[in-house]
Amino acid sequence: MESDGDRCSGGSCNPDVVREKRLFKSRLSESLVQLACSHHYCAFPLNRNELCIWNTATAQPLRLSGHHYSISALSFGSKINPLLVCSASRERVIVWNLDECTRKVQEGLTPRGIVIGTLLGMVLHVRFNPDDQQVAVCAGNQIYMLSAKNEAILAELDGHLAPVTAAEFCTWEKSMLISVSEDRTFKVWDYSTGQLIYQSGVLTAFPLLSLLIDEENKQIITGCAEGQLWIFSLISDHNYRCVAHINLKKKQEKFYNKVWKSGQEIGEGQNTSKVCKTNNMRPEGSVETSLPVLLIEHCDFLVCFHNEENISSALNTSYFWIGSSTGLLIINLANFELEAFLSYKDYSDLSIWFAGSCALTRKAVNGKVLCLITSMFEDMIAVLEVNLTALVRTQQRDFLLCGNEDSLSVIARYSLLTNSPLCKVLKKNMKEPSNKTLGVKSTVKDQPLVFHNKIKSSGYTAAPQMTMFSPNNLKKKEMSKGKTRCKRKNKEYPLESSPPIKCEKEIFVTCKPTPIRCIQYSGDGEMLACGLADKTVLILNSSLTDTCNVFSGHDGAVNSVGWSHDKKWLVSASEDRTLRVWSVCNNEPALILGKEKFHKTVRFAQFYFIDSFILLCCGAEFHLLSFHLDTTKDDLKRYKQRSLCKLVQKFPMASTMEITSLSAVNDFYSYIVLTAGSNRALEVFDLNAGCSIAVIPEVHARSVHQICQNKGSSFSTQQPEAYNLFMTTAAGDGIKLWDLRTLRCERRFEGHSSHCYPCGIAVSPCGRFIASGSDDKCAYIYEMRSSTFLHKLGGHKESVINVTFSPSSPQFFRPVSAGPADDTHPSPVPTQGSPCRFLLQGLHLLCPVLPAVVQEDQLCQSTG
Numbered sequence: 001m002e003s004d005g006d007r008c009s010g011g012s013c014n015p016d017v018v019r020e021k022r023l024f025k026s027r028l029s030e031s032l033v034q035l036a037c038s039h040h041y042c043a044f045p046l047n048r049n050e051l052c053i054w055n056t057a058t059a060q061p062l063r064l065s066g067h068h069y070s071i072s073a074l075s076f077g078s079k080i081n082p083l084l085v086c087s088a089s090r091e092r093v094i095v096w097n098l099d100e101c102t103r104k105v106q107e108g109l110t111p112r113g114i115v116i117g118t119l120l121g122m123v124l125h126v127r128f129n130p131d132d133q134q135v136a137v138c139a140g141n142q143i144y145m146l147s148a149k150n151e152a153i154l155a156e157l158d159g160h161l162a163p164v165t166a167a168e169f170c171t172w173e174k175s176m177l178i179s180v181s182e183d184r185t186f187k188v189w190d191y192s193t194g195q196l197i198y199q200s201g202v203l204t205a206f207p208l209l210s211l212l213i214d215e216e217n218k219q220i221i222t223g224c225a226e227g228q229l230w231i232f233s234l235i236s237d238h239n240y241r242c243v244a245h246i247n248l249k250k251k252q253e254k255f256y257n258k259v260w261k262s263g264q265e266i267g268e269g270q271n272t273s274k275v276c277k278t279n280n281m282r283p284e285g286s287v288e289t290s291l292p293v294l295l296i297e298h299c300d301f302l303v304c305f306h307n308e309e310n311i312s313s314a315l316n317t318s319y320f321w322i323g324s325s326t327g328l329l330i331i332n333l334a335n336f337e338l339e340a341f342l343s344y345k346d347y348s349d350l351s352i353w354f355a356g357s358c359a360l361t362r363k364a365v366n367g368k369v370l371c372l373i374t375s376m377f378e379d380m381i382a383v384l385e386v387n388l389t390a391l392v393r394t395q396q397r398d399f400l401l402c403g404n405e406d407s408l409s410v411i412a413r414y415s416l417l418t419n420s421p422l423c424k425v426l427k428k429n430m431k432e433p434s435n436k437t438l439g440v441k442s443t444v445k446d447q448p449l450v451f452h453n454k455i456k457s458s459g460y461t462a463a464p465q466m467t468m469f470s471p472n473n474l475k476k477k478e479m480s481k482g483k484t485r486c487k488r489k490n491k492e493y494p495l496e497s498s499p500p501i502k503c504e505k506e507i508f509v510t511c512k513p514t515p516i517r518c519i520q521y522s523g524d525g526e527m528l529a530c531g532l533a534d535k536t537v538l539i540l541n542s543s544l545t546d547t548c549n550v551f552s553g554h555d556g557a558v559n560s561v562g563w564s565h566d567k568k569w570l571v572s573a574s575e576d577r578t579l580r581v582w583s584v585c586n587n588e589p590a591l592i593l594g595k596e597k598f599h600k601t602v603r604f605a606q607f608y609f610i611d612s613f614i615l616l617c618c619g620a621e622f623h624l625l626s627f628h629l630d631t632t633k634d635d636l637k638r639y640k641q642r643s644l645c646k647l648v649q650k651f652p653m654a655s656t657m658e659i660t661s662l663s664a665v666n667d668f669y670s671y672i673v674l675t676a677g678s679n680r681a682l683e684v685f686d687l688n689a690g691c692s693i694a695v696i697p698e699v700h701a702r703s704v705h706q707i708c709q710n711k712g713s714s715f716s717t718q719q720p721e722a723y724n725l726f727m728t729t730a731a732g733d734g735i736k737l738w739d740l741r742t743l744r745c746e747r748r749f750e751g752h753s754s755h756c757y758p759c760g761i762a763v764s765p766c767g768r769f770i771a772s773g774s775d776d777k778c779a780y781i782y783e784m785r786s787s788t789f790l791h792k793l794g795g796h797k798e799s800v801i802n803v804t805f806s807p808s809s810p811q812f813f814r815p816v817s818a819g820p821a822d823d824t825h826p827s828p829v830p831t832q833g834s835p836c837r838f839l840l841q842g843l844h845l846l847c848p849v850l851p852a853v854v855q856e857d858q859l860c861q862s863t864g
Contacts, residue, residue, distance in 0.1 A: 016387055016390040017342070017347075017386070017387055017390045017391050017394065018342060018347055018350070018384055018385070018386050018387070018391075019384065019385045019387075020349065020350055020351060020382055020383070020384055020385075021056070021370075021383045021384065021385050022054065022059075022382070022383040023351050023380060023381070023382050023383075024044070024046060024052070024054075024061075024380065024381040024382075024383075025379060025380055025381075026045075026046050026047050026048070026379045026380070026381065027047045027048065027379065028047065028048045028070070028379060029356075029374075029375070029377075029378070029379050030044065030045050030046070030048075030356075030357070030374045030379070030381055031356025031357060031374055031375065031376050031377075032356050032357060033045055033071065033072055033073070033074070033356075033357045033374060034072070034073040034074055034075070034124065034125055034126070034357070034359075035074060035357050035358065035359035035372050035373075035374065036074040036075050036076050036085065036359055036372075037076075037359040037360055037361045037370055037371075037372050038076035038077075038083065038361065039080065039083075039361065039363070040055060040056040040057045040361075040365075040370075041053055041054070041055055041056070041076065041083070041085075041098070042054045042056065042359070042370060042372045042383055043074045043076065043085050043087075044074065044359075044372060044374065044381050045070065045071035045072075045074070045087075046063065046381070048069075048070045048071070049065075049067040049068060049069060049070055049071060049089065050063055050064070050065055050067075050071075051063070051064040051065075051066070051067070051071060051074070051085075051087045051096070052064075053085065053098065053101075054383065056370060056383070062098070062101060062102060062105060064087075064096060064101060064111055064113065065110075066087075066092075066094050066112065066113055066115075067087065067089045067091070067092065067094070068089070068091055068092075069089040069090040069091050070089060070090070071087050071088070071089050072088060072089060072090070072122065072123050072124060073086075073087070073088040073123045073124060073125050073126045073137075073138075074086070074087050074088075074126070075125075075126045075127050075128060075135075076128075077128045077132040077148075078128055078129075078130055078131070078132055079131075079132050081099075082097050082098070082099050082100075083097075083098045083099065084096065084097060084098070084128065084132055084148065085098060086116075086126045086128065086135050086148075087113075087126075088117075088120075088123035088126045088137060088139075089123065090119075090121065090122055090123070091118060091119060092115050092117065092118045092119075093115070093116050093117035093118075093120065093123065093126065093135070093137055093146065094113035094114065094115055094116070095113055095114045095116055095135065095148050095149075096111070096113040096114075097113075101113075114148075114149065114150065114151075115151055116135060116146045116147060116148060116149075116150065116151050116152070117137060117144060117146045117151060117153070118151070120137060120139040120144055121139040121140045122139060122140060122163070123137055123138065123139045124138050124139075124163055124164065124165055124166075125137075125138040125164065125165060125166050125167055126138070127167050127168060127169065128148065128169075129169045130169055130171050132148055133147070133148055133149070134146065134147060134148055134154060134191075135147075135148050136167045136169070136177060136191070138163075138164035138165065138166070138167050138179065139164075140163055140164075141158070141160045141161065141162060141163060141164065141181075142156055142157065142158050142160075142164070143156070143157035143158075143164055143167055143177070143179055143189070143191075144156055144157075145157070145191050155191055155192070155193075155194045156194065157177070157179070157189050157191060157194060157196075159187055159196050159199070160179065160181040160183050160185070160187065161181070161183040162181050162182035162183035162207070163181060163182050164179050164180070164181045164182075165180055165181060165182060165207065165208060165209050165210070166179065166180050166208075166209070166210055166211040166222075167179040167180075167211070168211050168212065168213045168220075169213075170213055170234065171213070171215055172215065172218070173234075174192075175190050175191055175192035175193070176188065176189070176190065176191075176197070177189045177190075177191040178211065178213065178220055179211075180208035180209075180210075180211045180222050181207075181208060182207035182208070183202075184202045184203050184204050184205070184206070184207060184208055184224070185199060185200045185201065185202055185203065185208075186200045186203075186208065186211070186220070186222055186232075187199050187200070188240070198240055200232075200240065203222075203224070203228075203230055204224045204226065204228055205226075206224040206225040206226040206228070207224060207225050208222050208223070208224050209223060209224060209225055209292060209293055209294060210222065210223045210293050210294060210295055210296045211296065212296035212297065212298070212320065213234075214298075214318060214320070214333065216318055217318060217333065217786070217787065217788065218233065218234045218235050218788075219231050219232060219233055219234060219243060219788075220232050220234060221296050221320065222296075223248075223292075223293025223296055223322065224292075224293060225290065225292045225293070226290060226291070226292070227247065227248040227249045227290065227291030227292070227293065227324070228245070228246070228247060228248070228293075229244075229245070229246040229248060229293065229296075229322070229331075230242060230244075230245055230246075231243040231244045231245075231246070231333075231336075233751075233788050235788060237792075238751075238788065241751060243750050243751065243787065243788060244336050244748065244750050244787075246331070246336050248291050248293070248322065248324075248329065248338075249291055251329075251331075251336075251337065251338040252291070252329070252338060252341060254338070254698075255338040255341060259395060290325070291324050291325070291326065292324060292325055293322055293323075293324060294323045294324060294325065294355065294356075294357060294358045295321065295322070295323030295358040295359065295360065296320060296321070296322060296323075297320060297321045297323070297359075297360045297362060298318075298319075298320050298321070298362050299319035299320050299321045299330055299388070300362070300363055300364035300369065300388065317332060317333070317334045317746075317747075318332075318333040318334065319331065319332055319333060319339065320333060321360050323355070323358035323359075323360065323371075323373075324355075324358075325354050325355050325356070325376060326343055326344060326345065326353075326354065326355075327341060327342045327343040327344050327345075327346075328341070328342040328358075328360075328371065328386065329341050329342075330388075330391075330392070333787075334746060334747040334748070334787060335736070335737075335744075335745040335746060335747050335748050336748055337745060339392060339395075340391050340392045340395045341395070342386065342391055344373075350382070350384070351375075351380055351382055352373055352374075352375045352378070352380055352382050354375065354376040354377065355373040355374065355375065355376060356374050356375060356376035356377075357373065357374045358371065358372070358373050358374075359371070359372040359373075360372075364388055367387060367388055367389040367390075368385050368386060368387050368388065369385075369386050369388060370383060370384070370385060370386075371383070371384040371385075371386050372384075407741040407742075408672065408684065408686075408693070408694065408724070408740045408741060408743075409672075409724060409740070409741070410665060410670050410672050410709070410723045410724050410740060411668065411669075411670060411720055411723055412668075412669040412670055412671050412688070414688070416688060417688055417689065419690070420687070420688045420689070420690060421624055421648050421649045421687055421690045422609060422612075422613070422671070422687055422688060492715050492716065492717075493713060493715040493716035493765045493766055493807070493808060493809065493810070494766075494810060496766075497766070497810045498810070499764065499768075499769045499771075499781045499790065499791060499810065500810050500811050501781065501791045501793060503793075503795060503845070504811070504845045505543075505544050505845040506843070506845070507544045507843055509530060509532070509538055509540075509843060510532070510534065514532050514533055514534045515532070515533040515557075516530050516531070516532055516533075516802060516843075517531045517532060517533055517557055517558050517559060517560075517802075518530070518531040518558065518559065518560050518561050518802065519531070519561075519802050519804050519843075520561050520562060520563060520804060521542075521563070521804055521805070521806055521807055522563045522567045523563060523565060523567055523667065523713065523714055523807060524567055524714070524807070524808065525542055525713075525715070525806045525807045525808030525809065526541065526542050526567070526808075527539055527540065527541060527542065527548060527563075527567070527584070528540045528541070528542060528544075528804075528843075529561040529563065529570055530561070530843075531557075531558030531559065531560065531561045531572060532557070532558060533557040533558070534557075535552065535553075535554045535555060535556060535557065535558065535574070535576075536550055536551060536552045536554070536558070537550070537551040537552075537554075537558055537561060537570070537572050537582070538550055538551075539551070539570070539584065540843075542806065542811075543845075544843060544845050548584075549584065549587065550587075551570070551572070551580075551582050551587065551589070553580060553589060553592075554572065554574035554575075554576055554578065554580065555574070555576035555578070556574045556575030556576035556577075556601075557574065557575045558572050558573070558574050558575075559573045559574060559575060559601070559602065559603055559604065560572065560573045560602075560603070560604045560605055560606070562605060562606035562607055562666075563607070564607045564611045564666075565607065565610050565611045565666055565667060566611060567584070568583065568584055568585075569581055569582065569583060569584070569590070569607070569611070569629065570582045570584065571605050571606065571607060571614060572605070573602035573603065573604060573605040573616060574601075574602070575601050576595070577594075577595040577598045577600070577601055577602060578592065578593060578594055578595060578598075578602070579591075579592075579593040579597075579598075579602055579605050579614075579616060580592050580593075581614075581627070581629060581643070583629075583631050586631055590629045590630070590631050590643050591627060591629060591641065591643040591645055592641065593625075593645060598618045599618065599619060600618050600619040600658075601618070602616050602617070602618050603617050603618070603658075603659065603660070603661075603662075604616065604617050604659075604661065604662045605617075606662075606664065606666065607666045608624075608664050608666055608673075609666070609669060609670075610666060610667070610668070610669065611666065612626070613625060613626055613627075613648065614627055614645070615662060615664055615673065616662075617659040617661075617662045617675065618659075619657075619658055619659070620652055620653055620656050620657060620658055620659060620677070621650045621651060621652040621653065621659070622650070622651050622653070622659060622662055622673070622675060623647060623649075623650055623651075624647075624648040624649050624650075624651070624687065625645055625646065625647055625648060626645070626646050626648050627643065627644065627645040627646070628643060628644040628645075629643045630642040630643050630644075631643075649690065651673075651685055651687075651690075651692070653675050653677050653683050653692075654681075654683065654692065654695065655677075655679050655681070656677030656678050656679040656681065657677070657678045657679070658677065658678045659675050659676070659677050659678075660676050660677060660678055660703045660704055660705055661675070661676040661704050661705060661706050661707045661728075662674070662675050662676075662707065663707035663708065663709050663726065664709075665709060665711050665723070667711055667712070667713075667714070671686050671687050671688035671689075672684060672685070672686065672687075672740065673685040673687055674707050674709070674726060675707075676699065676703070676704035676707055676728065677703070677704075678703045679703075680697070680698050680699055680700060680701070680702065680703055680704070680730075681695055681696060681697045681698070681699060682695070682696040682699045682704065682707070682728065682738075683695050683696075684696075684740070684743075694743055696738075696743055699728055699730075699736070700728065700729075700730035700733040700736065701730065701732065701733045702730040702731050702732060702733055703730060704728045704729065704730050705729065705730060705731065705758035706728070706729050706758070706760055706761060707726060707727070707728055708726060708727040708728075708729075708761045708762060708763055708770075709723075709725075709726040709727075709763075710722055710723055710725045710726060710727075710763050710767050711723070711763075712765055712767065713765035713807030713808065714807065714808075715765060715807060715808045715809075716765040716766055716767075716807075718766070718767050721741075722767050724739055724740040724741050725737060725738070725739060725740075725746075725767070726738050726740065727761055727763065727770060729754070729759070729760075729761050729772070730754075731754050731755060731756075731757070731758055731759075732754060732755045733754075734748055734749055734750040734751075734752075734754075735748065735749040735750075735761055735770065735772060735782070736748050736749075737749070737770075737784070747784075747785075747787060748787055749770060749772070749782045749787055749789070750787065750788075751780060751782075751788060751789045752772050752773070752774035752775075752776070752778070752780040752789070753774050753775040753776045754772075754773070754774060754775055755775055756775045756799065757773075757775055757799045757801050758801065759772060759773035759774055759775065759799070759800065759801050760772070760773050760801055760802040760803055761773075761803065762803045762804045762805050763784075763805070764805045764810075765805060765806075765807050765808075767784065768783065768784050769781055769782065769783060769784065769790070769805075770782040770783075770784060771803040771804075771805065772803065773799065773800035773801045773802060773803055774799070774800055775799045776799075777794065777796040777797060777798060777799060777800065778792050778793055778794045778796065778800065779792075779793040779796075779800045779803055780792055780793070781793070811845060
């Protein structure tokens with residue numbers, strides 16, 4: 001029995017989001033059955049043993065008889081011509097040719113299918129292989145490989161300890177089949193030989209119910225009966241590592257809170273139950289339900305928003321559906337976040353509020369997908385039409401409108417305000433900027449940084465250009481003045497080069513075990529500064545063949561080092577609550593700020609606004625300092641400091657005990673300063689306005705220990721929008737890629753281990769690669785557009801906690817834990833009293849192993 005017409009007519013049902021296209025009623029419940037959708041066909045059991053194929057194009061059902069027992073599993077073939085469907089029950093497995101069946105019905109004949117298996121037991125899942133020549137039948141604890149053309153068992157896969165609930169074929173690996181079971185494990189098979197390739201451990205306390213193979217990212221996604229998702233890598237050298245573990249309940253609660261706080265979709269006319277539900281507050285008498293993962297399917301999210309100018313971040317991103325008993329969820333596979341949620345209960349005109357089974361069409365037609373669900377408690381089957389575009393629009397309106405003109409930008413686009421903290425100091429030393437858009441400064445006057453009236457205006461009247469960092473202009477400017485010369489042979493950083501993966505050199509920076517707390521390249525790539533736990537700062541040349549200078553004077557471990565834009569000065573902060581500015585050509589500090597200036601340890605310090613200011617964080621606030629450096633000495637007052645420093649303004653971070661990380665751009669004019677606190681939040685400050693302009697709560701599960709911006713270099717040129725990207729990392733929570741314009745996490749990078757130490761990260765000057773340290777004695781390199789790592793670089797004996805890229809050539813340094821245990825370099829021991837007890841003693845210099853320029857497909861093939 002079936003109902004006629006569409007059922008959406010009023011009430012709280014929004015026809016722009018979901019519409020009930022057809023409702024079928026059966027004599028028996030069809031819950032907990034594998035349903036199937038393909039193109040414009042939906043397949044489901046009706047009246048227990050009757051197969052019903054509903055064609056959405058003609059709105060006519062095709063009923064096929066051939067089973068005597070209840071149909072428990074259905075699946076469509078991969079090919080369209082002919083389109084096959086397999087139905088399975090306890091007593092037989094049948095393959096139907098829909099074209100032949102339709103023709104026979106039109107001729108008044110009874111259609112018949114091909115019986116390919118009999119008496120296999122209770123079948124929970126069936127699946128065609130990619131060429132539709134074989135069918136995997138999951139019956140009990142076994143998987144039977146059957147021929148799709150005749151009754152023949154080609155192989156039996158036996159190894160699971162409980163009923164097999166799902167199986168999928170790997171399309172890029174011949175004869176590979178992956179299965180999940182109620183025994184809470186997944187297995188990888190070679191079904192042509194019946195050999196077990198890999199067996200996972202027990203993942204959860206609940207049965208695994210669903211499985212999906214993501215061909216684009218070469219991953220498998222599996223879900224259990226308690227709303228947990230696991231993603232594993234299928235790349236050959238990754239050994240089926242776990243990429244991510246997602247708790248759907250927590251994601252749902254976080255999504256509800258975000259929608260409620262932003263005021264989206266909590267408007268007039270909603271009933272109390274919906275408001276409570278959206279606010280993560282259940283009304284009195286409601287029951288908390290579980291979130292079983294009944295279905296995992298690809299989502300055509302990209303197609304729906306391909307023509308939207310504001311949805312730039314949706315490109316190059318995979319999405320997938322999660323079908324549960326209470327509704328449908330859309331998960332972003334790049335950042336593992338919930339993008340939208342459709343709750344059946346929110347729409348009163350839907351006949352089914354709790355689903356026992358679910359199926360979805362993979363491809364969207366005009367932005368709409370078909371969803372087939374069966375009722376968990378009643379004898380009903382419903383065909384729903386979900387408008388994906390409308391669903392996401394209603395719940396992610398803040399995301400859709402993020403591309404307006406008022407969005408944030410790292411590159412300064414407006415002139416300084418008259419009351420800006422930056423203008424208070426600069427207005428006497430700079431020409432008044434015009435109202436034109438501010439550009440990025442590509443060159444600076446190569447002279448000591450002093451505030452004379454002769455200093456030129458620094459590019460405020462220049463409009464943003466694609467060549468914001470022009471290496472040719474930079475070299476001509478510097479070489480014509482006879483100043484610092486770049487010794488690099490290459491004029492530009494090779495944007496298409498492979499990442500550095502070959503170890504070129506390894507050195508020991510000290511004769512005894514000493515942690516390296518921080519490292520940073522100079523802007524020309526000629527020098528490398530290392531801050532050590534033994535209170536010193538080392539300056540090395542880029543080839544690691546000579547120590548250019550050693551700065552000593554701090555009374556505590558050095559927390560951070562930062563180069564000036566003109567490469568002549570170095571600022572360092574220490575545990576001794578002091579800050580020092582050093583001249584590269586002099587062993588004595590040019591400026592010392594003592595303990596009387598800071599009530600807590602200075603965790604981070606850097607030059608800012610093209611060497612116009614110094615930024616430092618101390619406690620729950622960061623300071624903006626103006627300074628004047630003078631290294632001349634008076635013989636009568638030789639110990640008197642001639643350099644000056646003045647506090648411009650303090651900026652407190654809200655609701656935090658301590659700022660754990662700070663980042664700002666110094667290579668071009670930018671008003672944006674990013675801070676992260678012990679409250680796990682990230683706050684964005686606009687120093688032109690002199691205030692906080694945005695807060696992102698719960699950035700990571702733990703406090704962020706590093707913010708890494710995509711700053712480029714003087715030797716590379718990127719799109720202006722690329723500089724709005726930045727990364728954050730926290731112990732045990734991977735790396736997140738953020739876009740300042742949307743304030744959204746656009747991608748997550750998992751794979752390295754960072755549970756014991758705060759492992760550092762770095763982005764390459766070309767903006768294509770991210771390097772990360774790791775607890776497992778390796779360094780990892782990720783490609784910006786992929787969540788899985790490209791290279792795993794071993795050879796270390798202890799944890800790698802710092803990495804940095806050379807700004808001028810494809811090289812990066814990674815401080816390593818320890819060298820050989822001999823008389824010259826004894827084995828390191830943990831240092832006591834240090835807040836970061838990582839063991840480091842040496843440096844590794846890495847260079848590319850591939851040619852300087854390679855194609856992207858060649859780069860992917862060379863991963864290891």
